[in-house]
Amino acid sequence: MSESGWLDELAWGEAGLLPAIAQDADSGEVLMVAWMNRDALAATVASGEAVYWSRSRGRFWHKGEESGHTQTVREVRIDCDADVILLKVVQHGGVACHTGRRSCFFRRLQGGAWEEVARVLRDPKEIYGE
Template sequence: MSGGDWLEQLAWGADGLLPAIAQDADSGEVLMVAWMNRDALAATAARGEAVYWSRSRGRLWHKGEESGNTQAVREIRVDCDHDVILLKVTQLGGIACHTGRRTCFYRRLHGGAWEEVDPVLRDPGEIYRE
């Protein structure tokens, strides 16, 4: 994958998107999964902060634009099939999830049911505008 336009070397989906995993660069904890298009990935690489494509809003979304909980990108990787992006980040503000938790993966399967195992660090109503 050396040389040429690095964005064109990725296996973009039919919708022009790739899944992007945000992982804490120090602990390895998976914080969230979102989507990126070419513009989002290019913006992320250029600014050093995570920018995603919001499928629900139909626009670029700078992580933390409302909450202030931005992601400083320390490294960008791609998987062996060139169809998943891994961002190794420093999660500023300590909250990655819109529910006010550190990670979006706060539920685990236990006894045939999903149980919440991570606490809300900040009430989402205090973080986001309605």
């Protein structure tokens, strides 16, 4: 098997992408979900920092390239069907979400409506200069 044969073992979707879950390596908290193609996963493994494929921008996205909130990858796992990637990460800067929150999963269904249950830690305008 070639050096990157492990990439061939994944069930890449029609678009060549797989969902990638970023989970805090210590607490287990799910921080975010993004997409990876072969090259993004290979770059992540090679660099030790999370690199994703941005569908909206149509390009690679090194997590934290604008915000400084990088993710150091401690472990890479796949699920039983080899079609979901799990990254166990150390989230630098305490913020994983572009909304300025720790996690992208800050809303929960309560009484038939979505309720925000996590506060903004940093104003996105501060982070991205918008």
